[in-house]
Amino acid sequence: MSRASNLSDTDLRAEVRAWLAANWTQDKAQAIKQSQAVWGASDALKAWLGEVVEARWAAPRWPEQWFGRGLSNDQGKIVEREFAAAGAPGTGQCRTNMWANTLLARGQPALQEKLIGPLLRNEVNMCLLYSEPGAGSDLAGIRTRADRDGDHYVVNGQKVWTSGAAIADYGMLIARTDWDVPKHLGISFFFCPMKQDGIEVRPLRQVTNESHFNEVFITDAVVPAENLLGDLNTGWKVLQTALAYERSIMGEGARGARSGAQESKTEEVLIQLAREAGVLDDSVLRQDIAQAIAYKKLNALNTARAKADMAQGTSSSVMSLGKLAMSRILHEEARVRTAILGADSLLEGGDYPRAEDANFLTLNAYFTSIGGGTDQIQRNIIGERVLGLPKEPEVDKTIAFRDVRTNVQPT
Amino acid sequence: MNTLSHEERTALRDSVQRLLRDASDEQAVRATMETDSGYDPGLWQQLADMGVVGLIIDEAFGGSGVGPLELEAVMEEVGAALLCSPLLGSGVLSAGLLQALGDDEANTRLLPGIASGERIAAAVLTGDGGCWTQAGVSVIAVAVDDGWQLQGDGSFVLHGQNADVLLVAANVEGELGVFEVAADADGVSNTSLPTFDHTLRLAKVGFSAAPARRLQATQPVWQAVREALDLTLVALAGEQAGAAQHCLNFTVEYAKTRIQFGRAIGSFQAIKHMAADLLLETESAVSAARHAAARLAAGGDQVDEAVSLAAFACADAFVTTTATSIQMHGGIAFTWEHLAHLYLRRARADAQLFGNSDQHRERYLSAMGV
Incomplete structure (x- = not known):
């Protein structure tokens, strides 16, 4: 039952506004702003989220049982808009909280009871235990195993590209639970407790010389049976649910320069750099600069058109092109930055911020062209799902996973 | 200028698509491109009757009176069908030039015939260099007792050999003017240029003391020419975009049906990835x-940027798509009988018609103030 079903939009808007006016004070906004943590949520933010959950604004489209109000999608948007207008965080989690959504959609009652509230209040930290050294593009080829032992599962294996693993309380884990069926059919999905002896987290040093990700070594880690999401061996389907939420909230993912050197907000940065380097009259560079700016502009136009199409009710193939377009933009921008710098790009360090940026961006462009599905996988998806081209024959699709050819010795 | 609603614009576009699906199918295109005139008078009349030829001509002068958005939409269909016609040269560039100049007497006299398709106009704006700048204007106008005479050559004149009336940019005592010349007047020579794109007609037009009438201008003449060229570039961008999409569509269909190694070739990533890249293009x-059509319709200071971006993005996308299409087809598309090369020829022509992509990129950067 939805207690707000008879509430008019006007009344709802007034109610949110009044609540925000009474509760979202300058002090709280200031405290949250000043206490931002690198990983996880600050105490000030958690305190505020507690109030939002208490007042049933955190997930307004969800039923009352799960801290919601049973609002329609459109009424949910009204709440989100009011929070956004006030600059207050915490609402719309029925749309954006991947962890809580996945748990609510597929979890067992006991785990839902235990974690939905804390997840909405950001009291538990989460990470993703999906990729493995031997399962990147071929994610269904995971070899981390979970074996039932009484009232729990015992997990062994290795995960990689895990951000936030060091502080995580739980990881959303996919592990193999049946080796005698084809690869997609023997995977299960768990909330794996991270604070235990069987979990070892090691920072991974990236090509950019930074460490944003970890490797996670899992040795006889224990996962309670109630932490299984969906039925045993249906983990691939649960994963699709989780990935759908992840995609729907995925931001651009692309980072700008990191040196902190001054970059113009109003002028295209490539133009600024070329002017600074005194090469703005170089006709070859001018062509490169114009083309690099154009790639960016065209992607923005594509996105705008996709949104307009969706508003008109027609589906758009343009949206799926964004990631591929972004890869090209980032690699090309970095290439042109390097061309503008010339020999200066040989250098690095704080005294050479322009070189630092060009070199960093050159390497970090792979974050987008490899991470979250390589450009090549993306082209497969576009070719198959948008253009309707047939799939490549899959030699491992119908045989028992145990018999699939691999780089790893059989276990 | 009227702007149609989204639904009205879609309806207009659909009706053009329906007409061209049969009247400008591959067989029709191949037949028409072998004729001397390079267009089908019957189809031309049908397009005129639908209001397509006079699409951007004011209603006061017998046209449909709509703007760049509608023009661009129609041109996507024109491009997809590889239509052979004087539409771009007469209905867009020449009509656009007349309206940009704003000589009421000339417009009253010329535009209704252009809109109805009875009169074909051609604009002579550049010489042998084909550079489409004011410095590239190579014809000279001389005042005589009862008017003006033109001297010199213009080139790359769209459907110049089919024209009834020529609109000629000419230098006159240190300034620029646009002159109206009857195509059959004394002192006018008209030579068809052999075009790589057989669906295109270009002419070289010579003037030797040819009698001309000077058109009045309500704005600086080169500005009016630029305005007409921008409108034409937007139309051309629509043609390129529509044609590129169509070319990708038939290429993907082929990749789904052509079997090699016991599989549809589209199942190979080598082909699939080419197709995905072309979809982005x-x-x-x-x-x-x-976007360029919308900016042009709205006017203002972002027209240069949007039009030049469309000019090179669409030209390059069309060339890339058609060139890659031949490779994806394989041997079948290396034959004259296959239609892919017709699109490649059109793409290569369109990429040079009013300046090349390097020039448009340079203009794009200039429009950003550098």
């Missing part, structure tokens, strides 16, 4: 063309 071209 063609969708970006459509976005750029429509």
Whole structure:
């Protein structure tokens, strides 16, 4: 039952506004702003989220049982808009909280009871235990195993590209639970407790010389049976649910320069750099600069058109092109930055911020062209799902996973 | 200028698509491109009757009176069908030039015939260099007792050999003027240029003391020419985007049905990835063309940037798509009988018609103030 079903939009808007006016004070906004943590949520933010959950604004489209109000999608948007207008965080989690959504959609009652509230209040930290050294593009080829032992599962294996693993309380884990069926059919999905002896987290040093990700070594880690999401061996389907939420909230993912050197907000940065380097009259560079700016502009136009199409009710193939377009933009921008710098790009360090940026961006462009599905996988998806081209024959699709050819010795 | 609603514009576009699906199918295109005139008078009349030829001509002068958005939408269909016609040269560039000049007497006299398709106009704006700048104007006008005479050559004149009336940019005592010349007047020579794109007609037009009438201008003449060229570039961008999309569509269909090694070739990543990359090209071209049309319709200071972006993005996308299409087809598309090369020829022509992509990129950067 939805207690707000008879509430008019006007009344709802007034109610949110009044609540925000009474509760979202300058002090709280200031405290949250000043206490931002690198990983996880600050105490000030958690305190505020507690109030939002208490007042049933955190997930307004969800039923009352799960801290919601049973609002329609459109009424949910009204709440989100009011929070956004006030600059207050915490609402719309029925749309954006991947962890809580996945748990609510597929979890067992006991785990839902235990974690939905804390997840909405950001009291538990989460990470993703999906990729493995031997399962990147071929994610269904995971070899981390979970074996039932009484009232729990015992997990062994290795995960990689895990951000936030060091502080995580739980990881959303996919592990193999049946080796005698084809690869997609023997995977299960768990909330794996991270604070235990069987979990070892090691920072991974990236090509950019930074460490944003970890490797996670899992040795006889224990996962309670109630932490299984969906039925045993249906983990691939649960994963699709989780990935759908992840995609729907995925931001651009692309980072700008990191040196902190001054970059113009109003002028295209490539133009600024070329002017600074005194090469703005170089006709070859001018062509490169114009083309690099154009790639960016065209992607923005594509996105705008996709949104307009969706508003008109027609589906758009343009949206799926964004990631591929972004890869090209980032690699090309970095290439042109390097061309503008010339020999200066040989250098690095704080005294050479322009070189630092060009070199960093050159390497970090792979974050987008490899991470979250390589450009090549993306082209497969576009070719198959948008253009309707047939799939490549899959030699491992119908045989028992145990018999699939691999780089790893059989276990 | 009227702007149609989204639904009305879609309806207009659909009706053009329906007409061209049969009247400008591959067989029709191949037949028409072998004729001397290079267009089908019957189809031309049908397009005129639908209001397509006079699409951007004011209603006061017998046209449909709509703007760049509608023009761009129609041109996507024109491009997809590889229509052979004087539409771009007469109904867009020449009509656009007349309206940009704003000589009421001339417009009253010329535009209704252009809109109805009875009169074909051609604009003579550049010489042998084909550079489409004011410095490239190579004809000279001389005052005589009862008017003006033109001297010199213009080139790359769209459907110049089919024209009834020529609109000629000419230098006159240190300034620029546009002159109206009857195509059959004394002192006018008209030579068809052999075009690599057989669906295109270009002419070289010579003037030797040819009698001309000077058109009045309500704005600086080169500004009026630029305005007409921008409108034409937007139309061309639409043609390129529509044609590129169509070319990708038939290429993908082929990749789904052509079997090698016991599989449809489209199942090979080598082919699939080419197709995915082309989709990014063609969708970006459509976005750029429509954006330029919207900016041109709105006016203002972002026209230069949007039009030049569309000019090179759509030209390059069309060339890339058609060139890659031949490779994806394999041997079948290396034959004259296959239609892919017709699109490649059109793409290569369109990429040079009013300046090349390097020039448009340079203009794009200039429009950003550098």
